[in-house]
Structure formats: C-alpha cells, structure tokens
Amino acid sequence: MVTKSFKNFLATILTANNGGYGVVPVTDVYGIRRYATNYLNSTGVFPYVCTHTYTLNKYAGGVCFGSGGDAENEEDYNLVNQITSGLSVLLVSRNSGIEDGCPTLTFTFSIVNTSLETIVIREVGYKCSILCADTPGRIQNDARVVMFDRTLLETPLVILPSDSATLIYTIKTLPFKPKTVNGVKIVPFEYGTDEEIGAIIDAAQAGTIDLQADAGWRVGDMRKISIGAFMAGGDITEPNQDIDIVISSFEEYNGCGNVMQFDFYESLSATVRMHGVAMEVNNYGDSEMCTVTLPALVEELPDWLKDRLITFDVETVEGAVAGNKLALRSGYEVLGDSYTYNGSALSNLKLNEGEPQIDWYRRLIPQSGIAKRVGYNGNGSASWWLRSTGDNKQKFQTPYVIGSNPPYLNTYSNSERLYVSPFGCL
Numbered sequence: 001m002v003t004k005s006f007k008n009f010l011a012t013i014l015t016a017n018n019g020g021y022g023v024v025p026v027t028d029v030y031g032i033r034r035y036a037t038n039y040l041n042s043t044g045v046f047p048y049v050c051t052h053t054y055t056l057n058k059y060a061g062g063v064c065f066g067s068g069g070d071a072e073n074e075e076d077y078n079l080v081n082q083i084t085s086g087l088s089v090l091l092v093s094r095n096s097g098i099e100d101g102c103p104t105l106t107f108t109f110s111i112v113n114t115s116l117e118t119i120v121i122r123e124v125g126y127k128c129s130i131l132c133a134d135t136p137g138r139i140q141n142d143a144r145v146v147m148f149d150r151t152l153l154e155t156p157l158v159i160l161p162s163d164s165a166t167l168i169y170t171i172k173t174l175p176f177k178p179k180t181v182n183g184v185k186i187v188p189f190e191y192g193t194d195e196e197i198g199a200i201i202d203a204a205q206a207g208t209i210d211l212q213a214d215a216g217w218r219v220g221d222m223r224k225i226s227i228g229a230f231m232a233g234g235d236i237t238e239p240n241q242d243i244d245i246v247i248s249s250f251e252e253y254n255g256c257g258n259v260m261q262f263d264f265y266e267s268l269s270a271t272v273r274m275h276g277v278a279m280e281v282n283n284y285g286d287s288e289m290c291t292v293t294l295p296a297l298v299e300e301l302p303d304w305l306k307d308r309l310i311t312f313d314v315e316t317v318e319g320a321v322a323g324n325k326l327a328l329r330s331g332y333e334v335l336g337d338s339y340t341y342n343g344s345a346l347s348n349l350k351l352n353e354g355e356p357q358i359d360w361y362r363r364l365i366p367q368s369g370i371a372k373r374v375g376y377n378g379n380g381s382a383s384w385w386l387r388s389t390g391d392n393k394q395k396f397q398t399p400y401v402i403g404s405n406p407p408y409l410n411t412y413s414n415s416e417r418l419y420v421s422p423f424g425c426l
Contacts, residue, residue, distance in 0.1 A: 001072040002173060005036075006148040009130055012038045020141045022133030027077040028144040029059050034132035037141055045143050046128040054089040054109060055127075058082045061145050063107055063169065065089075066123040069152070076150040079125045086115030092166075098191050099172065106170045113159040121157040124169045125150045181214040189221040189247060194304040197223070201308055201426050204259040211260055212250060219359045221247045222265055228300035232272045233288035236417075238297070241269050245305075248360035248423060256312035258425035263329070263360060267384050267419035268297070274385055274396050275414035282396060282414070284314075284387040285321035289328065294422055298325045310425040315353050316387055326422040328387040330354045331397050331409050334361050353388055358423075383410065384419035 005026035012023045020039025028034050042048065055062035058078065065087065068080020092108040113119050126149045133140035149171045159165045179186040184203045187196045203209045211217045222244045229240045244265040253261055275287045284290055298306060309325045316330070336357025383398035390397050390411030397409040398418060412418060 001074060001076075001151065002149050002171070003076055003147055004074040005077065005146045007074070009036045009146070009148075012036050013040070016040050019139060020131060020133075021139045022136045025136075026130070026132065026144075026146050027075075028132070028146055029078045029127060031077050034134065034144050034146075035136045035138070036146075037131045037133055039131055039141055042131055042141065044129075046130050049129070051128055052094050052107070053091055056084045056087070058084060059145060061127045061129050063091075063109070064125045064127065065111075065121045065167075066125065067120050069122045069156075072150055072152050077147055079123050079147075079150065081123075082125075083119065083121070086113060086117070086119055088112040088114050099170075103173045104170050105173065106168065109167045109169070110164065111157075111159060111167055112164045113161055116161050118161065119159045121153065121159070121167065123150060123152050124167070126169075126171055182208045184209055186215050189215075189217050189223050194302060198304040198308065201259065217247060217260075219247050219249060220363065225302050225305060227268075227297070227302075230296040230300045232268075232270070232296060232420075233292040234273050234276060234417075236270055236272050238268050238270050238272075243268070246360060249355075249358050251355070251359070253355070253425050254313050254315070256310050256425055258310045258312070260426050261358065261423060262426065263358075263423040264421040267421040271417035272385075272420050273415050273417050274412075278414055282389040283318045284316045284328070284389075284396075285318070287396075287414070289385065289420070290321065290324075290387075293420065294324075294326045294328075297420075297422070305424075305426075308426050312425050314387060317353065317389060321387075326424045328385055328420075328422055329358070331386050331388040331399070332356060333358050334386065334399050335409070336362065383412070384421045385412075 008024040008026050015023055015038040017038055018041065020037040022035030023038050024036050026034050026036045051061035053062050055064050058064070064079060064082050066079035066082040070080045090110045092110050095106050097104050097106065125147050127145050127147045129143045129145050131141040132144040133142070151169065151171070157165055157167055182203065184199055185196055186200065189197065200209065200211070200215050204211045209215060224242050224244050226242055227240065230238050232238050245262045246265040247260055248263040249261040250259070251261070252258055272289070272293055274289050279286065298309065312324050313320045313322045314324055314327045330353035333354045334357065386397045386399065386409070388397040389395065395411035395413055397411050399409055
C-alpha cells in the first residue's frame with residue numbers, strides 16, 4: 001500500500017517552484033513529522049535519484065524486508081520489524097508496467113539466508129530521500145528518508161539457513177480498486193482484457209450500464225489492437241501491424257444503434273489507392289476502397305472487436321452507402337463548418353455527408369492538427385483518404401490542417417496511394 005506520505009509528496013507538484021518551502025506533511029522513517037517542499041529541481045534526491053537497491057539499514061533509502069505482520073496502513077512510516085542482518089540480496093531486475101490501468105514498479109530479488117536461523121519475510125518497504133522542511137512554510141531543503149510503500153506479503157517467504165529464494169515485489173503507484181456495475185467488472189478502455197472490454201460494450205448495448213457514467217470511458221481513450229496481414233485493393237499487402245483505436249464519439253451514428261464510435265488513431269502502414277481507374281462520377285460506394293480494402297481489413301480485426309461491429313450507412317454527395325462495417329470519414333465529419341477546399345470555401349459544401357465534426361476531431365484539430373497520420377511504428381508520412389469527392393469528380397479529398405486557419409482539404413486522383421484511417425461503430 002502506498003503511504004499517505006507518498007500521496008502528500010505528489011501533491012507538492014502543483015505548487016512547484018524554485019524556492020522550496022514546506023508544503024504538506026510527511027512522516028520520515030524515524031516517525032518525525034516533516035513537510036515536503038515544493039522544490040523539485042535538486043539532482044540529489046527523488047525523483048532525480050531513485051534508490052532501487054536493497055538495504056539492511058532501517059533508516060536508509062531503498063527496498064527493505066521485514067518480519068512484521070501488522071496490516072498495511074497508509075500512516076505507516078517504516079517497517080514494523082525490519083530485518084537488518086543475515087541476508088545477502090541481489091537485485092535481479094526492475095521493471096515498470098501497467099496493471100488494471102495502474103502504473104506499477106516491479107522488483108525481483110534473489111535472496112540467500114546467510115544466518116544460522118530460519119528467516120521469515122512478511123513485509124516489504126520502499127523508501128526514498130526527499131527534500132523537507134521542519135515546519136510548514138519554512139524555506140528549508142533538508143534531505144529526509146520517507147517510506148513510499150509498505151506491502152504485506154499474502155504468503156510469507158520462509159528461508160532456511162543457507163537456502164536461497166526469489167522475491168517479487170510490485171508497487172502499485174495508484175492502487176486500482178475493483179468496481180462492478182450491475183454485475184459487470186469495470187476496467188479502463190486502454191488496459192482491460194479483450195474479454196473485459198467486450199463484456200462492458202455488451203452491457204452498454206443491453207442498456208445495463210452507461211459507458212461514460214458507469215465505466216468512466218471518455219472521448220480520446222485509446223486501445224492498441226493487432227491486425228493480421230491482408231490484401232488491400234490493387235494487390236497491396238498490408239502486413240501484420242499494431243494500431244491504436246480511439247473512442248471518437250458516444251453519439252449514435254446515422255440511426256444504427258451504436259453505443260460508441262471509434263476511429264483508427266494511426267493509419268495502416270502501407271498506403272492504398274481509392275480506386276484502380278478514374279470513375280465517370282466518383283461514388284465512394286463503388287470504390288475499391290469501400291468494396292475490397294475495408295471489408296478485407298474487417299476480417300483481420302481482433303475477434304472481440306470484429307464480432308461487435310455494427311453495420312451502418314454513410315452519407316455521400318452521391319447518396320447513402322449501406323452495409324459498412326468500417327468506413328472512411330467525410331470532410332464534414334472531420335472539419336465541420338470550417339470545411340474548405342484549397343483555402344477557399346467550397347461552393348458545394350457537403351453538409352449532407354454525415355455528422356458535423358465528430359467530437360474527437362473537434363478537440364484534436366485545434367491542438368495539434370491532423371494533416372498526416374502514420375502507422376503505429378511511425379513509418380512513413382502521407383495524407384489520408386476521406387470519402388468526400390472534390391470539385392473534380394475524378395478525385396477524392398484528404399484533410400490539410402497543420403499551419404492553416406481555417407483548416408482545409410486537398411484532392412488526389414483515385415489511383416494515388418495514400419494512408420487509410422477508417423472508423424467503426426460498436
């Protein structure tokens with residue numbers, strides 16, 4: 001369990017400055033009340049210096065072991081009964097990761113009992129040196145050792161004399177408290193298992209939970225998925241690849257009954273043409289993109305996602321295109337009322353091409369623009385296809401946002417190869 005001192009130390013970040021006066025109370029390893037300062041620019045203490053080694057010294061920074069069995073308490077300031085002799089300890093590895101949406105730090109130690117007595121390890125602690133003042137508001141920066149975490153092992157580690165053992169110690173920096181709503185386990189969109197995410201979406205479809213109010217999901221939440229290799233239009237091979245999908249809206253799309261919309265945050269790593277030849281009148285529904293590439297992509301999505309795709313219609317200037325599992329966005333859905341062509345307002349604004357600027361694009365574009373998208377590993381850089389046509393009926397549009405005010409669109413011929421970033425409904 002992370003300690004109250006650790007939580008209070010984090011609170012100093014909001015008032016960080018170059019002065020360094022006592023801000024919030026912490027308790028050092030001696031049990032003395034100190035006040036963590038908001039001076040975080042010292043290279044001699046945490047977070048610049050993190051003591052990750054094992055220590056036998058009860059009052060030093062590092063990881064320590066103890067035999068005390070008292071229950072964890074966030075007021076803990078030291079181990080109940082630290083072991084100070086009889087152990088030879090080697091740090092095998094230290095790794096950070098994510099568990100249930102919580103950042104974790106995991107230590108693996110190899111331990112040898114060098115004493116003549118059996119040693120029982122029941123508790124593990126992690127301590128670091130931080131800058132403190134002796135009283136609140138005092139301008140003072142003295143290094144004090146504070147315990148950030150004390151964990152009581154579920155099963156004590158018993159080591160006989162001369163024997164060795166391995167101890168794995170994981171700190172959850174933001175402890176995740178399991179939550180269920182109407183019998184459904186709630187997990188973050190980013191980090192839940194495929195089964196857990198699928199169950200939450202199914203429950204939302206059934207009307208037993210709300211993705212925002214109950215699950216806490218938000219527009220902009222992302223999740224990495226793995227896509228199998230497939231053949232796109234024009235005999236272009238899309239390799240196995242990882243892609244981030246992003247929740248782009250919780251609005252129902254064109255009456256299809258979805259509970260959320262998602263977009264590909266990156267694009268497929270290989271660029272693809274819209275159609276093999278020029279069409280007399282561009283019609284997205286007749287394009288190779290719509291009839292070959294996107295259906296092939298659907299088949300290579302992970303099962304938890306593919307099996308929950310809802311079929312929907314998209315609007316185009318040539319009329320509705322039905323039967324989509326994945327589709328391209330329109331210029332109106334990406335840019336909304338600022339939809340222009342080559343910097344000038346279009347004479348034929350396609351205001352009938354779907355919804356006016358999807359929520360995620362409304363937030364994203366003013367911040368960083370989205371003129372170009374790249375594959376998950378960052379290879380390549382190119383424009384990406386929309387389903388909207390340009391004034392020239394033999395071309396389709398792509399967004400150009402960065403550096404332009406308002407953002408606008410360019411057009412490319414059907415046979416040119418650009419990136420593909422579709423969207424879907426669940």
